[in-house]
Amino acid sequence: MDLQRVRLFLFLCALIVSVKAGDIVHHDDKVPKKPGCENDFILVKVQTWIDGKEDVEFVGVGARFGTRIVSKEKNANYSRLTLSDPRDCCSQPRNKLAGDVIMVHRGHCRFTTKANVAEAAGASAVLIINDQNELYKMVCEPDETALDIHIPAVMLPQDAGRTLEKMLSNSSSVSVQLYSPRRPVVDIAEVFLWLMAVGTILCASFWSASGAREAAAEHENLLKDASDDLSYTSSGGVVNISTTSALLFVVVASCFLVILYKLMSTWLIELLVVLFCIGGAEGLQTCLVALLSRWFKLFAHSYVKVPLFGAVSYLTIAVSPFCITFAVLWGVYRDLHFAWIGQDVLGIALIMTVIQIVRIPNLKVGTVLLSCALLYDLFWVFLSKKLFHESVMIVVARGDKSGEDGIPMLLKIPRMFDPWGGYSIIGFGDILLPGLLIAFSLRYDWLAKKSLRAGYFLWTMIAYGLGLFITYVALNLMDGHGQPALLYIVPFTLGTLFMLGRKRGDLKKLWTTGEPDRPCSHMHLQMSDEWSEER
Incomplete structure (x- = not known):
């Protein structure tokens, strides 16, 4: 088994989805706002009571027209729920309404027609049941003018309508409350996710730079000793990305x-979950072995041959069962409410391992990689709508067509103070790709023996944190619509390196070799070639 190929394949899988996704319902924004039809689309909670006892809660979306729905539960009216007769409410209901909330089917007439008929019959609100299990934004038709609807209208998915109809048929009284609690401007989950992303890159960069410095020091020692085997390579399993x-x-x-x-x-x-478990277990094993080898050096440097895997250290054999068990348990119980912890642990371990293995050799390759990734994000988040009539990246990230919660190649934290719940998420690519560039800057600083302030790592790290912060600001300003984080991160990180490199006169070295000038090393390399030829 070639573990490097497995890692690189998982690396590609991890980069597929790097969009910062939000709560997006099916939308139709082709019709502009107009007087009487200018509400913002908001999610609405529909709390139910059966014979006075609180029961299930549903989530709908408010219409562009009608009265605005209150934001606080204590201000919401407690009203009886009635099923419309006829069901589509396209004509005057036969049953009398006295401030009831009327539930109607989508039918064939306009949404505004249903609302007008329901209001004329004395309803206090109208719940329109969609004919599909999705939320559809209700707008006004282009030819509709002078709209004057004074009751709220809410769209509910088909499965919610079926449940409500069953309640009405089995109970003597069903009541509802409609309210739309406001989301906090910033949830603490986004702060923790920001710290998680920055901390992962910070640790992975130091791990990568430390390995590069140790390999360089060992290579220098070998070059100074002509009697050693000069065919030694210091790559240590590292894979350098090329421009191609x-x-x-x-x-x-x-x-x-x-x-x-x-x-x-x-x-x-399910297949992606299996691949993620394999990559996460392998990444977790690599991280634990690297950490524990500082205390258990004897086990870390003692090897035994294992079929298919070759020479494996005793420490790796001891750690592997724990890592495999951890990944399997997450895969089996990933639907539990606390499973996000296991997903984040496996994801961070995989990201750190990839940043330690895959390296950018110079700024030229880093610029090409990040620029291509940025174009990739922009096309599949925004421009793909013209070809596929929906954002391909967001559909894949959310797993809309699978019936599942989405692909596991994401870090996520549950929103803690959000009345709507859900998760704040970030794709692996938003950490991996900038992380490769930041790790490159730290390796350069250490090889050039630059101080923290005089180097590039500190400033690119700050630029990444600022770019990710602006991503969250843009997400909130865009009302939860998916945002490609690389749109903000790439200009900040690359721009910082280019600006500082040009100002300090290092841009040519950063762009071409990615290493500071070391004349002694060139002399040793020439001598090693001569010695190799003689042997």
Whole structure:
């Protein structure tokens, strides 16, 4: 088994979805706002009571027209629920309404017609049941003018309507409350997610730079000793990205994304979960072995041959069962409310392992890779709507066509003070790709023996944190619509490196070799070539 190939494959899978997704319902914004039809689309909670006892709660979306729905539960009216007769409410209801909330089917007439008929019959609100299990934003038709609807209208999904109808048929009295609590401007979950992303890159960068410095020091020692085996390579299993592979990333990743979009189903999500478990377990093992080897050096440097895997250290053998068990348990119980912890642990371990293994050799490759990733994000988040009539990236990230919660290649934290619940999420690509560039800057600083302030790592790290912060600001300003984080992160990180490199005169070295000038090393390399030829 070639573990490097497995890691690189999972690396590509991890980069497929790097959008910062929000709560997005099916939308139709082609019709502009007009007088009487200018409400913002808001999510609405529909709390039910059966014979005076509180029961289930449903979530709907408010219409562009009608009275605005109150935001506080204590201000919401407690009203009886009545099923319309006829069901579509396209004509005057036969049953009398006295401030009741009327439930109607979508039918064939306009949404505004239903609301006008319900208001004329004395209803206090209208619940329109969609004919599909999704939330549809109700707008006004272009030819509708002088709208004057004074009751709220809310769209509910089909399954909610079926449940409500069953309640009405089995109970003597069903009552509802409609209210739309406001989301906090900033949830503490977004702060923790920001710290998680920045902390992951920070730790992975130091791990990568430490390994590069140790390998460089060992290589220098070998060059000074002519009697040693000079065929030694200091790569240590490191994979350097080339310009060609950076360009191919867009093509391969786009093909893989389209496959996910077209074949999105439960079995495909399950396959991605299995791949994530394999990559997460392998990443967690690599991280634990690297950490524990400082205290258990004897076990870390003692090896035994294992079929298919070759020489494996005793420490790896001891750690592997725990990592595999952890990944399997997460895969089995990933639907539990606390399973996000296991997903984040496996995800962070995978990200750190990839940043330690995959390296950007110079700024040229880093610029090509991040620029291609940015174009990839912009196309599949925004421009793909023109070809597929929906954002391919967001559909794949949310797993809309699979019946599942979405792909697992995300870090997520539950929103703690959000009345609507849900998760704040960030794609692996938003951490991995900038992390490769930031790790490159730290390796350069250490090889050039630059101080923290005189180097590049500190400033690119700050630029990343600022870019990610602006992503969250944009997400809130865009009313929860999905935002590609790389749109903000790439200009900040690359721009910082270019600006400082040009100002300090290091831009040429950063762009070409990615290493400071070391004349002694060139002399030793020439001598090693001569010694190799003689042998």
